[in-house]
Amino acid sequence: MNTVTASVAPVGILLREWRAARRLSQLDLALEAGMSARHLSCIENGKSRASREAVTRLADALDMPLRERNALLVAAGYAPMHPESGLGTPALEPVRRAIDLILEQQEPYPAYVINRHWDVLMANRAAMNVNRFLLGRDSAYDNMLRQFFDPADLRSRVVNWEEIAGDLLRHLHGRIAATPSDVVARALLDEVLGHPGVPVRWRRREVDNAPSLLLTSVFRRDDTELRFFSTMTTFATPHDVTLDELCIECCFPDDEATAAFCRALADANRKN
Incomplete structure:
Protein backbone atom coordinates (compact mmCIF):
# COMPACT_ATOMS: atom_id res chain seq x y z
CA MET A 1 0.00 0.00 0.00
CA ASN A 2 1.22 3.51 -0.79
CA THR A 3 2.29 5.09 2.53
CA VAL A 4 1.18 8.56 1.49
CA THR A 5 -2.30 7.38 0.54
CA ALA A 6 -2.59 5.29 3.71
CA SER A 7 -1.87 8.29 5.95
CA VAL A 8 -4.46 10.55 4.32
CA ALA A 9 -7.89 10.85 5.97
CA PRO A 10 -10.79 9.49 3.86
CA VAL A 11 -12.28 12.97 3.54
CA GLY A 12 -9.09 14.14 1.86
CA ILE A 13 -9.24 11.32 -0.68
CA LEU A 14 -12.86 12.13 -1.50
CA LEU A 15 -12.12 15.83 -1.89
CA ARG A 16 -9.26 15.18 -4.31
CA GLU A 17 -11.44 12.82 -6.36
CA TRP A 18 -14.19 15.38 -6.58
CA ARG A 19 -11.80 18.22 -7.41
CA ALA A 20 -10.39 16.13 -10.24
CA ALA A 21 -13.91 15.36 -11.50
CA ARG A 22 -14.82 19.05 -11.43
CA ARG A 23 -11.41 20.05 -12.85
CA LEU A 24 -10.71 22.43 -9.98
CA SER A 25 -7.35 23.25 -8.42
CA GLN A 26 -7.01 23.57 -4.66
CA LEU A 27 -7.00 27.33 -5.08
CA ASP A 28 -10.14 27.26 -7.24
CA LEU A 29 -12.05 25.13 -4.72
CA ALA A 30 -10.78 27.11 -1.73
CA LEU A 31 -11.98 30.37 -3.27
CA GLU A 32 -15.39 28.86 -4.08
CA ALA A 33 -15.72 27.52 -0.52
CA GLY A 34 -14.51 30.70 1.16
CA MET A 35 -11.37 29.30 2.79
CA SER A 36 -7.64 29.52 2.26
CA ALA A 37 -5.87 27.17 -0.11
CA ARG A 38 -3.50 26.28 2.75
CA HIS A 39 -6.40 25.19 4.97
CA LEU A 40 -7.87 23.09 2.17
CA SER A 41 -4.47 21.50 1.56
CA CYS A 42 -4.24 20.58 5.25
CA ILE A 43 -7.72 19.02 5.13
CA GLU A 44 -6.85 16.97 2.04
CA ASN A 45 -3.56 15.81 3.61
CA GLY A 46 -5.14 14.91 6.95
CA LYS A 47 -3.23 17.55 8.88
CA SER A 48 -6.35 19.50 9.81
CA ARG A 49 -9.91 18.46 10.61
CA ALA A 50 -12.58 20.36 8.69
CA SER A 51 -15.53 21.75 10.62
CA ARG A 52 -19.01 20.59 9.68
CA GLU A 53 -19.66 24.03 8.18
CA ALA A 54 -16.48 23.80 6.10
CA VAL A 55 -17.43 20.37 4.77
CA THR A 56 -20.86 21.70 3.82
CA ARG A 57 -19.32 24.68 2.01
CA LEU A 58 -16.95 22.38 0.13
CA ALA A 59 -19.85 20.13 -0.90
CA ASP A 60 -21.75 23.20 -2.13
CA ALA A 61 -18.73 24.39 -4.12
CA LEU A 62 -18.34 20.93 -5.69
CA ASP A 63 -22.08 20.73 -6.46
CA MET A 64 -22.27 17.26 -4.93
CA PRO A 65 -25.50 15.21 -4.99
CA LEU A 66 -27.11 14.62 -1.60
CA ARG A 67 -25.89 11.02 -1.25
CA GLU A 68 -22.30 12.09 -1.84
CA ARG A 69 -22.70 15.05 0.56
CA ASN A 70 -23.67 12.59 3.26
CA ALA A 71 -20.66 10.41 2.42
CA LEU A 72 -18.33 13.43 2.67
CA LEU A 73 -19.77 14.36 6.08
CA VAL A 74 -19.36 10.81 7.38
CA ALA A 75 -15.79 10.66 6.06
CA ALA A 76 -15.06 13.89 7.96
CA GLY A 77 -16.46 12.38 11.17
CA TYR A 78 -19.93 13.91 11.19
CA ALA A 79 -23.45 12.55 10.98
CA PRO A 80 -25.14 12.68 7.56
CA MET A 81 -27.33 15.70 6.92
CA HIS A 82 -29.87 14.42 4.38
CA PRO A 83 -32.33 11.58 5.10
CA GLU A 84 -33.00 8.74 2.68
CA SER A 85 -36.63 7.64 2.81
CA GLY A 86 -38.32 4.86 0.87
CA LEU A 87 -41.13 5.84 -1.48
CA GLY A 88 -43.53 3.83 0.66
CA THR A 89 -42.69 5.61 3.91
CA ALA A 165 -27.98 2.90 -26.73
CA GLY A 166 -25.18 5.32 -27.60
CA ASP A 167 -27.17 8.16 -26.08
CA LEU A 168 -27.85 6.16 -22.91
CA LEU A 169 -24.13 5.40 -22.60
CA ARG A 170 -23.23 9.06 -22.97
CA HIS A 171 -25.52 9.78 -20.02
CA LEU A 172 -23.92 6.97 -18.01
CA HIS A 173 -20.39 8.12 -18.83
CA GLY A 174 -21.41 11.64 -17.83
CA ARG A 175 -22.80 10.43 -14.49
CA ILE A 176 -19.61 8.55 -13.71
CA ALA A 177 -17.48 11.58 -14.60
CA ALA A 178 -19.68 13.85 -12.46
CA THR A 179 -19.90 11.40 -9.52
CA PRO A 180 -16.51 9.68 -9.19
CA SER A 181 -17.50 7.75 -6.04
CA ASP A 182 -20.44 5.98 -7.72
CA VAL A 183 -19.13 2.40 -7.91
CA VAL A 184 -22.57 1.05 -8.87
CA ALA A 185 -22.61 3.18 -12.02
CA ARG A 186 -19.11 1.98 -12.91
CA ALA A 187 -20.13 -1.65 -12.46
CA LEU A 188 -23.24 -1.06 -14.59
CA LEU A 189 -21.07 0.45 -17.34
CA ASP A 190 -18.77 -2.60 -17.34
CA GLU A 191 -21.80 -4.91 -17.45
CA VAL A 192 -23.56 -3.33 -20.41
CA LEU A 193 -20.31 -2.90 -22.34
CA GLY A 194 -19.80 -6.66 -22.02
CA HIS A 195 -22.81 -7.48 -24.21
CA PRO A 196 -22.12 -8.57 -27.82
CA GLY A 197 -22.27 -5.99 -30.59
CA VAL A 198 -21.36 -3.02 -28.40
CA PRO A 199 -18.95 -0.75 -30.34
CA VAL A 200 -15.46 -0.54 -28.84
CA ARG A 201 -15.52 3.26 -29.08
CA TRP A 202 -18.30 3.35 -26.46
CA ARG A 203 -15.78 2.30 -23.80
CA ARG A 204 -14.41 5.82 -23.86
CA ARG A 205 -16.32 8.92 -22.88
CA GLU A 206 -16.81 11.27 -25.82
Whole structure:
Protein backbone atom coordinates (compact mmCIF):
# COMPACT_ATOMS: atom_id res chain seq x y z
CA MET A 1 0.00 0.00 0.00
CA ASN A 2 1.22 3.51 -0.79
CA THR A 3 2.29 5.09 2.53
CA VAL A 4 1.18 8.56 1.49
CA THR A 5 -2.30 7.38 0.54
CA ALA A 6 -2.59 5.29 3.71
CA SER A 7 -1.87 8.29 5.95
CA VAL A 8 -4.46 10.55 4.32
CA ALA A 9 -7.89 10.85 5.97
CA PRO A 10 -10.79 9.49 3.86
CA VAL A 11 -12.28 12.97 3.54
CA GLY A 12 -9.09 14.14 1.86
CA ILE A 13 -9.24 11.32 -0.68
CA LEU A 14 -12.86 12.13 -1.50
CA LEU A 15 -12.12 15.83 -1.89
CA ARG A 16 -9.26 15.18 -4.31
CA GLU A 17 -11.44 12.82 -6.36
CA TRP A 18 -14.19 15.38 -6.58
CA ARG A 19 -11.80 18.22 -7.41
CA ALA A 20 -10.39 16.13 -10.24
CA ALA A 21 -13.91 15.36 -11.50
CA ARG A 22 -14.82 19.05 -11.43
CA ARG A 23 -11.41 20.05 -12.85
CA LEU A 24 -10.71 22.43 -9.98
CA SER A 25 -7.35 23.25 -8.42
CA GLN A 26 -7.01 23.57 -4.66
CA LEU A 27 -7.00 27.33 -5.08
CA ASP A 28 -10.14 27.26 -7.24
CA LEU A 29 -12.05 25.13 -4.72
CA ALA A 30 -10.78 27.11 -1.73
CA LEU A 31 -11.98 30.37 -3.27
CA GLU A 32 -15.39 28.86 -4.08
CA ALA A 33 -15.72 27.52 -0.52
CA GLY A 34 -14.51 30.70 1.16
CA MET A 35 -11.37 29.30 2.79
CA SER A 36 -7.64 29.52 2.26
CA ALA A 37 -5.87 27.17 -0.11
CA ARG A 38 -3.50 26.28 2.75
CA HIS A 39 -6.40 25.19 4.97
CA LEU A 40 -7.87 23.09 2.17
CA SER A 41 -4.47 21.50 1.56
CA CYS A 42 -4.24 20.58 5.25
CA ILE A 43 -7.72 19.02 5.13
CA GLU A 44 -6.85 16.97 2.04
CA ASN A 45 -3.56 15.81 3.61
CA GLY A 46 -5.14 14.91 6.95
CA LYS A 47 -3.23 17.55 8.88
CA SER A 48 -6.35 19.50 9.81
CA ARG A 49 -9.91 18.46 10.61
CA ALA A 50 -12.58 20.36 8.69
CA SER A 51 -15.53 21.75 10.62
CA ARG A 52 -19.01 20.59 9.68
CA GLU A 53 -19.66 24.03 8.18
CA ALA A 54 -16.48 23.80 6.10
CA VAL A 55 -17.43 20.37 4.77
CA THR A 56 -20.86 21.70 3.82
CA ARG A 57 -19.32 24.68 2.01
CA LEU A 58 -16.95 22.38 0.13
CA ALA A 59 -19.85 20.13 -0.90
CA ASP A 60 -21.75 23.20 -2.13
CA ALA A 61 -18.73 24.39 -4.12
CA LEU A 62 -18.34 20.93 -5.69
CA ASP A 63 -22.08 20.73 -6.46
CA MET A 64 -22.27 17.26 -4.93
CA PRO A 65 -25.50 15.21 -4.99
CA LEU A 66 -27.11 14.62 -1.60
CA ARG A 67 -25.89 11.02 -1.25
CA GLU A 68 -22.30 12.09 -1.84
CA ARG A 69 -22.70 15.05 0.56
CA ASN A 70 -23.67 12.59 3.26
CA ALA A 71 -20.66 10.41 2.42
CA LEU A 72 -18.33 13.43 2.67
CA LEU A 73 -19.77 14.36 6.08
CA VAL A 74 -19.36 10.81 7.38
CA ALA A 75 -15.79 10.66 6.06
CA ALA A 76 -15.06 13.89 7.96
CA GLY A 77 -16.46 12.38 11.17
CA TYR A 78 -19.93 13.91 11.19
CA ALA A 79 -23.45 12.55 10.98
CA PRO A 80 -25.14 12.68 7.56
CA MET A 81 -27.33 15.70 6.92
CA HIS A 82 -29.87 14.42 4.38
CA PRO A 83 -32.33 11.58 5.10
CA GLU A 84 -33.00 8.74 2.68
CA SER A 85 -36.63 7.64 2.81
CA GLY A 86 -38.32 4.86 0.87
CA LEU A 87 -41.13 5.84 -1.48
CA GLY A 88 -43.53 3.83 0.66
CA THR A 89 -42.69 5.61 3.91
CA PRO A 90 -45.03 8.20 5.51
CA ALA A 91 -42.41 10.92 5.04
CA LEU A 92 -42.75 10.70 1.25
CA GLU A 93 -46.48 9.97 1.11
CA PRO A 94 -47.32 13.37 -0.53
CA VAL A 95 -44.62 12.74 -3.14
CA ARG A 96 -45.90 9.22 -3.78
CA ARG A 97 -49.41 10.59 -4.38
CA ALA A 98 -48.00 13.13 -6.84
CA ILE A 99 -46.07 10.41 -8.68
CA ASP A 100 -49.15 8.18 -8.85
CA LEU A 101 -51.10 11.08 -10.34
CA ILE A 102 -48.45 11.73 -13.01
CA LEU A 103 -48.32 8.05 -13.97
CA GLU A 104 -52.11 7.86 -14.18
CA GLN A 105 -52.41 11.03 -16.24
CA GLN A 106 -49.86 9.69 -18.73
CA GLU A 107 -52.16 6.80 -19.70
CA PRO A 108 -52.50 5.37 -22.32
CA TYR A 109 -48.85 6.21 -22.93
CA PRO A 110 -45.91 4.72 -20.99
CA ALA A 111 -44.36 6.37 -17.94
CA TYR A 112 -41.64 5.17 -15.59
CA VAL A 113 -40.08 6.22 -12.30
CA ILE A 114 -36.35 5.55 -12.38
CA ASN A 115 -33.41 6.22 -10.09
CA ARG A 116 -29.89 7.39 -10.88
CA HIS A 117 -28.87 3.88 -11.98
CA TRP A 118 -31.83 3.51 -14.36
CA ASP A 119 -33.60 1.02 -12.07
CA VAL A 120 -37.35 1.07 -12.79
CA LEU A 121 -39.02 1.71 -9.42
CA MET A 122 -42.55 2.23 -10.72
CA ALA A 123 -44.36 2.08 -14.07
CA ASN A 124 -47.89 2.74 -15.24
CA ARG A 125 -50.15 0.17 -16.91
CA ALA A 126 -49.32 1.47 -20.39
CA ALA A 127 -45.60 0.91 -19.84
CA MET A 128 -46.18 -2.69 -18.80
CA ASN A 129 -48.63 -3.29 -21.65
CA VAL A 130 -46.32 -1.90 -24.33
CA ASN A 131 -43.32 -3.85 -23.02
CA ARG A 132 -45.33 -7.08 -22.93
CA PHE A 133 -46.53 -6.48 -26.48
CA LEU A 134 -43.02 -5.86 -27.76
CA LEU A 135 -41.45 -8.85 -26.01
CA GLY A 136 -44.42 -11.18 -25.82
CA ARG A 137 -43.61 -11.48 -22.10
CA ASP A 138 -42.38 -9.44 -19.16
CA SER A 139 -38.83 -8.13 -19.33
CA ALA A 140 -36.19 -10.06 -17.42
CA TYR A 141 -34.92 -6.80 -15.92
CA ASP A 142 -36.12 -3.91 -13.77
CA ASN A 143 -33.39 -1.73 -15.21
CA MET A 144 -33.64 0.27 -18.45
CA LEU A 145 -29.98 -0.02 -19.40
CA ARG A 146 -30.05 -3.78 -19.02
CA GLN A 147 -33.26 -3.97 -21.07
CA PHE A 148 -31.76 -1.92 -23.90
CA PHE A 149 -28.38 -3.70 -23.99
CA ASP A 150 -29.30 -7.37 -23.61
CA PRO A 151 -29.90 -8.86 -27.09
CA ALA A 152 -32.44 -11.25 -25.56
CA ASP A 153 -34.51 -8.42 -24.13
CA LEU A 154 -35.86 -5.08 -25.40
CA ARG A 155 -32.77 -4.42 -27.51
CA SER A 156 -34.10 -6.92 -30.04
CA ARG A 157 -37.11 -4.66 -30.69
CA VAL A 158 -35.32 -1.30 -31.04
CA VAL A 159 -34.96 -0.31 -34.69
CA ASN A 160 -32.52 2.56 -34.01
CA TRP A 161 -30.69 0.71 -31.24
CA GLU A 162 -27.24 2.14 -31.87
CA GLU A 163 -28.57 5.68 -31.67
CA ILE A 164 -30.56 5.08 -28.47
CA ALA A 165 -27.98 2.90 -26.73
CA GLY A 166 -25.18 5.32 -27.60
CA ASP A 167 -27.17 8.16 -26.08
CA LEU A 168 -27.85 6.16 -22.91
CA LEU A 169 -24.13 5.40 -22.60
CA ARG A 170 -23.23 9.06 -22.97
CA HIS A 171 -25.52 9.78 -20.02
CA LEU A 172 -23.92 6.97 -18.01
CA HIS A 173 -20.39 8.12 -18.83
CA GLY A 174 -21.41 11.64 -17.83
CA ARG A 175 -22.80 10.43 -14.49
CA ILE A 176 -19.61 8.55 -13.71
CA ALA A 177 -17.48 11.58 -14.60
CA ALA A 178 -19.68 13.85 -12.46
CA THR A 179 -19.90 11.40 -9.52
CA PRO A 180 -16.51 9.68 -9.19
CA SER A 181 -17.50 7.75 -6.04
CA ASP A 182 -20.44 5.98 -7.72
CA VAL A 183 -19.13 2.40 -7.91
CA VAL A 184 -22.57 1.05 -8.87
CA ALA A 185 -22.61 3.18 -12.02
CA ARG A 186 -19.11 1.98 -12.91
CA ALA A 187 -20.13 -1.65 -12.46
CA LEU A 188 -23.24 -1.06 -14.59
CA LEU A 189 -21.07 0.45 -17.34
CA ASP A 190 -18.77 -2.60 -17.34
CA GLU A 191 -21.80 -4.91 -17.45
CA VAL A 192 -23.56 -3.33 -20.41
CA LEU A 193 -20.31 -2.90 -22.34
CA GLY A 194 -19.80 -6.66 -22.02
CA HIS A 195 -22.81 -7.48 -24.21
CA PRO A 196 -22.12 -8.57 -27.82
CA GLY A 197 -22.27 -5.99 -30.59
CA VAL A 198 -21.36 -3.02 -28.40
CA PRO A 199 -18.95 -0.75 -30.34
CA VAL A 200 -15.46 -0.54 -28.84
CA ARG A 201 -15.52 3.26 -29.08
CA TRP A 202 -18.30 3.35 -26.46
CA ARG A 203 -15.78 2.30 -23.80
CA ARG A 204 -14.41 5.82 -23.86
CA ARG A 205 -16.32 8.92 -22.88
CA GLU A 206 -16.81 11.27 -25.82
CA VAL A 207 -16.48 14.63 -24.09
CA ASP A 208 -17.37 16.68 -27.16
CA ASN A 209 -20.39 14.53 -28.00
CA ALA A 210 -23.11 15.59 -25.55
CA PRO A 211 -26.32 13.56 -25.10
CA SER A 212 -29.02 14.51 -27.60
CA LEU A 213 -31.71 16.93 -26.44
CA LEU A 214 -34.53 14.91 -27.99
CA LEU A 215 -34.49 11.40 -29.41
CA THR A 216 -37.22 9.26 -30.90
CA SER A 217 -37.09 5.61 -29.89
CA VAL A 218 -38.39 3.36 -32.66
CA PHE A 219 -39.64 -0.12 -31.73
CA ARG A 220 -40.89 -2.87 -34.04
CA ARG A 221 -42.59 -6.19 -33.55
CA ASP A 222 -43.67 -7.96 -36.72
CA ASP A 223 -45.54 -5.34 -38.78
CA THR A 224 -46.16 -2.93 -35.88
CA GLU A 225 -43.83 0.04 -35.46
CA LEU A 226 -44.04 2.30 -32.41
CA ARG A 227 -42.32 5.67 -32.13
CA PHE A 228 -41.90 7.54 -28.83
CA PHE A 229 -40.05 10.58 -27.55
CA SER A 230 -39.59 11.18 -23.85
CA THR A 231 -39.61 13.96 -21.26
CA MET A 232 -37.83 13.75 -17.90
CA THR A 233 -39.23 15.25 -14.71
CA THR A 234 -37.15 15.72 -11.54
CA PHE A 235 -37.94 17.21 -8.13
CA ALA A 236 -36.77 20.77 -7.49
CA THR A 237 -34.47 21.43 -4.50
CA PRO A 238 -35.00 18.06 -2.79
CA HIS A 239 -33.74 17.52 0.76
CA ASP A 240 -34.13 13.73 0.71
CA VAL A 241 -31.61 11.45 -1.02
CA THR A 242 -34.35 9.36 -2.65
CA LEU A 243 -36.01 12.41 -4.20
CA ASP A 244 -32.66 13.79 -5.33
CA GLU A 245 -32.12 10.64 -7.39
CA LEU A 246 -35.62 10.16 -8.81
CA CYS A 247 -36.66 10.90 -12.37
CA ILE A 248 -40.05 10.40 -14.05
CA GLU A 249 -39.82 9.51 -17.73
CA CYS A 250 -43.00 10.09 -19.73
CA CYS A 251 -43.16 8.67 -23.25
CA PHE A 252 -45.24 10.42 -25.90
CA PRO A 253 -46.26 9.09 -29.32
CA ASP A 254 -44.28 10.57 -32.18
CA ASP A 255 -47.04 9.86 -34.71
CA GLU A 256 -50.76 9.15 -34.81
CA ALA A 257 -50.25 5.47 -35.60
CA THR A 258 -48.41 5.02 -32.28
CA ALA A 259 -51.04 7.03 -30.42
CA ALA A 260 -53.86 4.95 -31.90
CA PHE A 261 -52.06 1.69 -31.07
CA CYS A 262 -51.59 2.75 -27.42
CA ARG A 263 -55.27 3.67 -27.11
CA ALA A 264 -56.34 0.35 -28.64
CA LEU A 265 -53.92 -1.60 -26.42
CA ALA A 266 -55.30 0.11 -23.31
CA ASP A 267 -58.89 -0.69 -24.37
CA ALA A 268 -58.03 -4.32 -25.05
CA ASN A 269 -56.37 -4.76 -21.66
CA ARG A 270 -59.30 -3.15 -19.86
CA LYS A 271 -61.63 -5.73 -21.43
CA ASN A 272 -59.44 -8.68 -20.41
